[in-house]
Amino acid sequence: MKYPLKTLAVSIAMLTAIPALAQNITGGRVQFDANAVAKASAAKEPAGLRSAATSGLRAVINDLTVDLKAGSLPHGFPIEVNDISELKNAELGLGFEVYSAHPQTLMAGGRPFDQMLMGTGVWNFVVLVDKHPVALLELEKVNGKWQVNGVGGAKLAQDVQASSQNHAGKNAFRFVRIYQATSDFLEVKDIEGKSRYAPLIAARQTLRMSAAVGADTPLATGSDVLPALQEAVRGHLDRFGK
Numbered sequence: 001m002k003y004p005l006k007t008l009a010v011s012i013a014m015l016t017a018i019p020a021l022a023q024n025i026t027g028g029r030v031q032f033d034a035n036a037v038a039k040a041s042a043a044k045e046p047a048g049l050r051s052a053a054t055s056g057l058r059a060v061i062n063d064l065t066v067d068l069k070a071g072s073l074p075h076g077f078p079i080e081v082n083d084i085s086e087l088k089n090a091e092l093g094l095g096f097e098v099y100s101a102h103p104q105t106l107m108a109g110g111r112p113f114d115q116m117l118m119g120t121g122v123w124n125f126v127v128l129v130d131k132h133p134v135a136l137l138e139l140e141k142v143n144g145k146w147q148v149n150g151v152g153g154a155k156l157a158q159d160v161q162a163s164s165q166n167h168a169g170k171n172a173f174r175f176v177r178i179y180q181a182t183s184d185f186l187e188v189k190d191i192e193g194k195s196r197y198a199p200l201i202a203a204r205q206t207l208r209m210s211a212a213v214g215a216d217t218p219l220a221t222g223s224d225v226l227p228a229l230q231e232a233v234r235g236h237l238d239r240f241g242k
Contacts, residue, residue: 044172
C-alpha cells in the first residue's frame with residue numbers, strides 16, 4: 001500500500017536554470033525555546049486537527065503493519081525506520097500549516113514577500129519515533145472532515161525540526177512552499193519582528209542556496225528571496241503555463 005506525499009510539480013531541468021541566491025548576513029537570532037515553540041505552534045492548530053492526525057497516523061501504521069512483515073521494508077519505504085516494529089512508538093511532533101503565494105501575486109511584486117503569503121489549508125505534522133523525525137504526515141480538510149493526504153518526506157521532516165531549533169523563537173514559524181519554484185522555507189522573526197527565511201532542502205537545491213542549517217547560518221530577507229523565486233516561477237510558467 002502506498003501513501004504518496006504531495007510533490008512539487010516542476011521539471012528537474014529547472015535546477016540548472018536558476019542563478020544562485022545571494023544571502024545577506026542578518027543578526028539578532030532569537031534564542032530557541034522548545035516548549036514555547038511547541039505551544040505557539042499548537043495554538044495555531046484548528047480544533048480537532050491533532051486528534052484527526054493522531055487517528056490518521058494510527059490508521060496508516062495499522063495498514064502498513066498488515067501489509068508488511070517484521071524484518072523487511074520495501075525499497076522507497078516512506079518512513080525512515082529500520083523495521084516496521086519501530087512504528088509502535090510513533091507520535092506526533094510539531095504541526096504547521098503550509099503557506100504559499102499565488103504565482104501571479106508573486107510575479108507582480110509591489111509588496112513585501114511575507115505579505116504575499118496565505119495559508120493553503122494543508123497541514124503537516126512531524127512524525128517522531130523515539131523523539132527522532134522519521135516522516136511528515138499531511139492532512140487536508142475535505143467536505144468538512146480532516147483526511148490524510150500522505151506520509152513521507154523524512155529528510156524534510158528532519159530539516160524542519162533542525163531549522164526550527166536553530167532559528168525559531170517563541171513565536172514559532174511559518175512553513176512556506178512556493179510550488180512553482182520547487183522551494184520550501186521556514187519563515188521566522190528576528191528580534192525586531194522582521195521576517196527572515198531559512199531555506200529548506202528544496203530551496204537549497206533549486207535556488208542553489210547554502211546547504212548549512214546551523215544556528216549561525218545567515219538567514220535571507222524577503223527581498224533576498226523574492227527575485228530568485230520570481231525567476232523560478234517565470235521559468236515554470238514558460239514551460240507549463242500554470
